[in-house]
Amino acid sequence: MAVQADLNHAMSQTASGPELDSARVGVIGGSGLYSINNLESVREVQTDTPFGKPSDALRVGTLNGIEVVFLARHGRQHHLLPSEVPYLANIWAMRSLGVRWLISVSAVGSLREHLRPRDMVVPHQFIDRTRQRPQSFFGDGCVAHISLADPFCPTLCDWLATSAAAAIPTGHHLHRGGTYLCMEGPAFSTRAESELYRSWGCDVIGMTNHTEARLAREAEIAYASLSMVTDFDCWHDDHDAVTVEMVVGNLKANATATGPILEQLMGNFSKERPESPAHRALEHALMTAPEAVPSATRERLDLFTSPYWGNVQPSTGRDLP
Numbered sequence: 001m002a003v004q005a006d007l008n009h010a011m012s013q014t015a016s017g018p019e020l021d022s023a024r025v026g027v028i029g030g031s032g033l034y035s036i037n038n039l040e041s042v043r044e045v046q047t048d049t050p051f052g053k054p055s056d057a058l059r060v061g062t063l064n065g066i067e068v069v070f071l072a073r074h075g076r077q078h079h080l081l082p083s084e085v086p087y088l089a090n091i092w093a094m095r096s097l098g099v100r101w102l103i104s105v106s107a108v109g110s111l112r113e114h115l116r117p118r119d120m121v122v123p124h125q126f127i128d129r130t131r132q133r134p135q136s137f138f139g140d141g142c143v144a145h146i147s148l149a150d151p152f153c154p155t156l157c158d159w160l161a162t163s164a165a166a167a168i169p170t171g172h173h174l175h176r177g178g179t180y181l182c183m184e185g186p187a188f189s190t191r192a193e194s195e196l197y198r199s200w201g202c203d204v205i206g207m208t209n210h211t212e213a214r215l216a217r218e219a220e221i222a223y224a225s226l227s228m229v230t231d232f233d234c235w236h237d238d239h240d241a242v243t244v245e246m247v248v249g250n251l252k253a254n255a256t257a258t259g260p261i262l263e264q265l266m267g268n269f270s271k272e273r274p275e276s277p278a279h280r281a282l283e284h285a286l287m288t289a290p291e292a293v294p295s296a297t298r299e300r301l302d303l304f305t306s307p308y309w310g311n312v313q314p315s316t317g318r319d320l321p
Helices: 001-013 016-022 087-096 152-168 191-197 211-216 245-269 295-311
Strands: 022-031 040-045 056-062 066-071 099-111 120-122 127-131 173-177 181-184 205-206 222-232
Touching: 016 120, 022 087, 022 222, 022 245, 056 205, 056 245, 066 087, 087 099, 087 295, 099 152, 099 211, 099 245, 120 152, 120 245, 127 211, 152 222, 152 245, 181 211, 205 222, 211 222, 222 245
Parallel strands: 022 066, 022 099, 099 222, 120 173, 127 181, 181 205
Antiparallel strands: 040 056, 056 066, 099 205, 120 222
């Protein structure tokens, strides 16, 4: 019953105004972050979605007065490869629980000398090199085209970076902006690939965030990443000296450092809820007239498309130019 109440609440929300006051903030924890220790009044939500089961149970609780939904991306036992993460189910489940802002906490490798292990980056751009991931909630009789020019929500990135700057512990440094190269994995880059990505202007490399950001935008969720550097990618002379113990130590230190940052962010949310263009991403994105959409497809999509079916012009039978 609690899950259905959450779903009814989520579907009744519009994209702005007082409705956002009751929306939740989501946190997806990557390698090293499998829970939020200071989350209070926690309940676990086991849910199914039209796209299968999420990576793990979602944990709903309160952090600094704000309702937060937490999910371990790879499962709490870290049993899912980056290519095996059920991205569609994870994002759909977040939206069904009323999440309209989503923070990814992720481990990354550095492609730049000044981005050192244990530094934190709030990137603004992506290059996608994945090959085995779902790219969209749409298809199966319904077409939509979202804008992904700014794949991370600029508003939420600013809020996250400001909060991180105010709360980051000693020994860590924050960097605003940069480009995240999203690779398929699970193997890391070759040296030639690493140098290629550097020549493209990329700053950090990971295996998950672009897929989440793309789907979050379709679900009208503002998305930002706290990318935590664990080591240099293989382009760097020090790479061969990196040990598993060093990487694990950096993972643990970075995960510990996220606690005060998330508390600071939620404290800022308690004063004001930032509206985002992402909250209206589908307003003019739908291309298929509702009468042409198969009922099963429409049922899967109604969680975030229901306010906009009236915006679609009836089908003319002509291709757009």
